[in-house]
Every structure is written in structure tokens, then in C-alpha cells.
Amino acid sequence: MTGVRLEVWVFAAVAATYAVMAAAGGEWMDAGELTAAAFTLGGAHPPGHPGHSLLGKLATLVPVGEVAFRVNLLSGVGMAAAAAGVVALGRTLVRDGLVPAAVGASLAAMSPVITTNATRAEVYGPVSALLVWATVLVVKFARAETETETEAEAETETETETETETETGAETETEAGPGGLAGFGGSGRLVLAAGFLVALAVSFQPLIAAAAAVPLAVAIAVTARQRVLRLAPPVLALGALALVTYAYLPIRANAAAPPALLWGDPSTLDALLTLLSAPAYQGNFATAGAGERFAGLWLLVGEGAGLPLLFLGTAGLAFAALTGLRGAGVVLATAVGVVAGAATQHYVNPDMPGYVSVAVFLCAAGLVPVVAAVSRAAGSFAGEGLRSHAVHALVVLPMAGLAFVGPTVRAYDGGSRRTDVDGPRAHFEATVGQVPAGPAVYFANGDHTLFPAMYEQLVAGARPDVAVANADLVRDIWFLRYVDARLPVVYWPFIDDDFTDAVASRAVAGNLRARRYVGGDEPAFGKLDPRYAGPRGRGFFYQLAPVNQSAAPVAPPTYAGGVGERVAGRVGLTHAAFEAGRGRLDHVAIAAGVADRFDEPGRARLADLPPQPLLYPRLPPLTPVLLFAPWQRDLVADDLAWRIGQQLPPLEPTDVAERRLLRLWQRLVDGDGGAAAELRASPPAWRQATRSALAPLVPANRLDALFGPAPR
DSSP: OOHHHHHHHHHHHHHHHHHHHSOSSOOTTTHHHHHHHHHTTOBOSTTOOHHHHHHHHHHHTSOSSOHHHHHHHHHHHHHHHHHHHHHHHHHHHSTTOHHHHHHHHHHHHHSHHHHHHHSSSOSHHHHHHHHHHHHHHHHHHHHHHHHHHHHHHHHHHHSOHHHHHHHHHHHHHHHHSTTSSTTSTTHHHHHHHHHHHHHHHHTTOHHHHHHHHHHHHHHHHHHHGGGHHHHHHHHHHHHHHHHGGGGHHHHHHTSSSOOSOBTTOOOSHHHHHHHHHOGGGGGGBOSTTHHHHHHHHHHHHTSGGGHHIIIIIHHHHHHHHHTTOTTHHHHHHHHHHHHHHHTTBOTTOTTHHHHTHHHHHHHHHTHHHHHHHHHHHHHHHHOGGGGTHHHHHHHHHHHHHHHHHOOOSSOOSOSOSTTSOOHHHHHHHHTGGGSOSSSEEEEOOSHHHHHHHHHHHHTSOOOTTEEEEOTTGGGSHHHHHHHHHHOTTSOOOOOOOSSTTHHHHHHHHHHHHTTOEEEESSSOOTTOOGGGEEEETTEEEEOSSOOOOOOOOOOOOOOOSHHHHHHHHHHHHHHHHHHHHTTOHHHHHHHHTOGGGSOHHHHHHHHHSOOOOOSGGGOOOOSOOSSOOHHHHHHHHHHHHHHTTOOOOOOOTTOOHHHHHHHHHHHHHTTOHHHHHHHHTSOHHHHHHHHHHHTTTSOHHHHHHHHOSOOO
16 A cells, blocks of 8 residues: 555545534524635634635535534534644654554544544634645655755765766756746655645634744745755745735625625725734734743643544654654644644633644644664564564554543543534524524624524524524624615614613613514623514514513423533523522522532522522633633522522632632621631732622621721
8 A cells, every 4th residue: 555545545544434424404603604604605703714615615516414514514524634634644754554553543533632623613624734735745855855955065075176066057957947846856846735625724714824934934945055045936926926815805895796694895905905814803812921831722732532642643743853854843843833822812712622632633644653773673672573563563552542531521422423413503403493483683792602693694594584693792783784685674773872782771771662572592682672672583682672471491401412502501590690680589490400519408498599699600701711610500509508508519729710709608698707818818809709799698787897997
């Protein structure tokens, strides 16, 4: 089996596996929006992702399954191409390293970090393929240049000065001829192709592409030395040609019939530059804590089957670079650059597995020099016979063991989606689908509702009588035009008075006065009063007077997968907070999903308690949370258990700050003097939140004794 054939077989096997694992329909997070943008030939959220829209549109034309499944397959194909690139990279580093390269590719493909984004519509599959293969080309260039220089030095040592001058002239003539390129011969085309692939990757995910481009560019410059000036112009020109992909966005925006979904309306140069600079996402970047995030992201690389790649792969690349294996340092530096680029963003970003996907594949190539080193050592001790099957077994078996015991902590949704409940569609039916016949408005104030709704409406054609809006986005004129085009009869105020949620609040009031149904994910936002809301399905409806309806509480939904569980938990907490505002503590337990933590007498005591404020909704946000974390449900249970005098579980050292602060508040309300002393020594954020939170429950003189007199 030749190296090329092995790469093809790896690609086919991995792509087929992902096709079986891929979600049959729409998925959570950005998947619904990216699929809708591809189907309509539109543009997704900043910075637009034109590469995915164009390639995704081609995927939608494949007559297999529904549209979402076709775009999900695109991610699997991209990750499979990246896995094939691991084989090519390993074969380039060590020519007889096909078996460990195939093992590395397989482990990377099975990593939860990779499968998270290989089975749903996302940009990370294509960008991984482009950057891994760009690395292959740069490594080939570095090795080709090194071999050429070595041969030239050997010839120079045996030739006379006159012969050297003659050969130099002939060499220069050859370089300038049609078979070469800017003084590099055939190897120059490798650099051009690498630059083109990196530039294409920018149209899918600019941050990852830029993070990989820096070490690759440095490697080319170091290898080429003074000759890099000859190659720079054509590389930049070809890269600029790839970046023309972004011209697709203003072209579509200025079309006679613009697409329904085109984020930011990039019809002018200023609007396009605003879209590309993504002001709304600039707050995601932070230098503080980048070192800690950098270390944490390497742990993410090593989750599940990535564990041997983290330890053995990086060690193999580092050892190979230190011992002079040309190209190994390039691979390691590119992996480090990608992880460092991801570390510039807050770790709660749900796309972190996608950001480090390229690093997982590059580390997989590091298994090849590990096996080569062990093979040489074994051969020197026990003869050449051990250099094949025995050595492979000796090294591969521990790799498999590490892959089997590798933990999965942050790379949620790493398994097959084909067997999952169709959570996004079920959530759409339980929220927007519960709206009575329109025209109506529904405020999807989270990506978990908005993006599935975009797919269901723009692709599947569901509920055309409902304008699905977002309280933050309706402040942007392009989004107002989007929802207005969806349902022109709905009232939208086009004047923003710079107050947060002002447009949304006026839209709610205006449409209610016009006797249209208005609902949303939350009981209140902006200037809305939660007393004027009532539960309907998994969402809420609004009206112009207090709602007296006492609907029976509903337990949280059950959605499969890590993100599905987070969405379900978020929905439960939202409804629990609504019930807490109404003072119905037994309803709070059911809505939050903690009713089973109380026996029947305990539930009866909760139902008998008079309406009173709970403490947990008043806690300040001290721990970053993506949608929902299980400890938030524990806070609800602790608060309710304390209300009925039930013994609370002891605090653990790993408990979050919110749970420790809640316990202090409970002790303070109970009159525990030690709690007051602890609170005085607590962080400022704890003390600042305590006075306002405990004012309804603790006498003013006790608060004054703790914090001093309240400011007048």
C-alpha cells in the first residue's frame, strides 16, 4: 500500500464514520444559522464566514437526507481531509512512518474535540483541513530546501573555484527558467499553495488561520533566508486572490434580491469592515489570564483519545526538533500558535474545541517520530528484526491505553449525534411552535432558540406567521429589516433611544396594543415587568396587565448531548426564577428539576410556605457559565432545603464561589455571628451584593452593624 493510497483510505474511512455519526437534522449553537446562511447563499454572524456559505451551498445540493444533514456532512468531510493530512505529514517527517501516522490520524479522528465539530454544521472541519495541509506543504518545502542545500554543499567541497562559478551560473539560469519559480525551483510552488490554503482558511475562521499563519510564515522565512523576497510577492498575490472570497458578501448584499439572512448588511465598504472587525465579539478577547487559558486548552487537546497525542505527540515533535529532524519544529510551533491564538479568548467560549482542532491533528503527527525513535533504539539492542511489527505493537498499545482512559471534561457532545433526540427542533416546537396562529412575535433571546428558529423558518419553512426576534439584535437596522421582511405586518419601532432593550420593549408594547401575540424565552427583559408574563410551553407570553393565571409547573425538558443538557438546564432555571418571583416554592422545585431531592413531607412544606423571596436569584455572577452548569441547580435545591429546615450537605473545597456565598447568607439570616465575621473578610464583590440581597430578610440594624449605615 503506497502512502498516497493510505491517505485516501484514511480519508474515506473517517468520512464514512462521521457520516454515520452526523446529526440527521439541525444542531445547537451556530449550526442552524450557518446552515440557513449556506442554504440562502447569505452571510453568517461576524466575520461573515463566506467560505462556509459558499461551500455549504454546494453541500446543500447533495441529494442525501435533509438540508441540515448535508451541511453537517461537510464538517465530517473537512475533518476526514485533516486526518488524511496527518498521514501525509507523518510520511513527510519520516518516510517509513505510515503505520504510526495512520494510528495518529485515527486517534485524532476519535478525539471528542474533533467529533464535537465533525458531526454538526461548523467552520472548523474545513479550516482544519486547509491548515493541516498547508503545514504539510511548508514542511515539504523546508525538507526539500534542506536536501538541496546539503547536496550543493557536498558538490562545492569537491569542485574547483572555476567549476563552482560555472555551476552557479548554470544553477541561476535553471532557477530563472520555466521549470522554477522565483529562485526556488519546484519547491516554490509548495509555498504558493500553502499561502493559498491559509488565505482560504481566513474565509472560514480568521483567528485560527492567523494563529497558524504566523509560525508557518516564520518557518518559510527562516528556510528561504534572503531568497524569501523573491517569493513574497507571488505568495501575497495568491493569498489576496483567495481573500477575494470576502467580496461575496457585498455582492450578495447588493443583489437585486438579497438573501434573507445576511448579517450586518455589508452592502457598503464601511458596513463590510464593521462586519469583518466584529465589534460585538471584541469583548471576548482578553490578555489577563491568557497563560492559564493556554494551559487549560492543552488539557482540552488531551481529552479522550487525544491524551496520547498530548503527551506522546508533543514530546515526539519536541524531541525530533531538538535532534535535527527538519520540519518537526514547524509542526510543533504551528500547534502552539493555534492554541495560543485560542487562549486570547475567554475560556467560556463554546467554540474552544473548534479553535484547537488543528492542534490535535498536528500533535497526532508527532507519534511518527516517537515510533521511529523507539524503532531505532530497539534495533540497536535486539537487531533489525524488531523494527516492524513488534515495535509498532510496543508503542501503539500504550497509545491505545492512554486513548481509552483519557477523560472528557470540556469537549461536550463528542459522540454520535445520529442517535440523539432532535433537541433543537423539539425546542423550536416547544417555544416558537407554541405560539398561536399569527401574525405574532417571539423574542428568542439566546442562540439556543434563535439559530434553530432561523433554520426551521428559512430552510424548512416552518411558522412563517411568527417574526422571531432578539432583544439585543433589534437595535441593529439590518436585523430590523430581516424580521420586518419576514412578517411586514408586525410593528417595529425604528428609533433607538440608546437604552438597552428599548426597541424590544416598545415592540412588545406596540404589538400587544395591536392585539398581536407576543412571547419570548424569558418572563421579562428590558423594561418588561415579569408580573405581566405567563408560561406557555417552554417560553412565556406577555400582556398589558398582570397575569393571574396559575399554570401547573413543568419539569425541565430532556435534550440529548452536552449542549442539549445545558439548554434544558437553562430553560429549567428560567422557569424556576419565574416561579420564585411568584413565591410558589413547590413550583420552583419542579421547574428547576430538583423536586426529587425532597420527600413528600418536604414538598408539602414547600407548598405551605407563604410567598417569600429566595436568595439564589440574588447571587452575583462570580463563576463564568455557558448557558447552564449543574451547580446552579444545586443552589436552587440548597435554597429550598434551607427554607424548610432540611439539613444541607457540607461544602466541598471544589464548590463554586456562589454556593459558598449562599451558605454564608443563610447562616447570616439565621443569626450566625461567625458568618458575619467571615463575610467582613470576604472579597469585595461578595460584600457589595450582600446588603441589597439580604435587605428583605435581615433587620436594618444588623446590616448596619455589618456594613455600616446605608448611604442616603
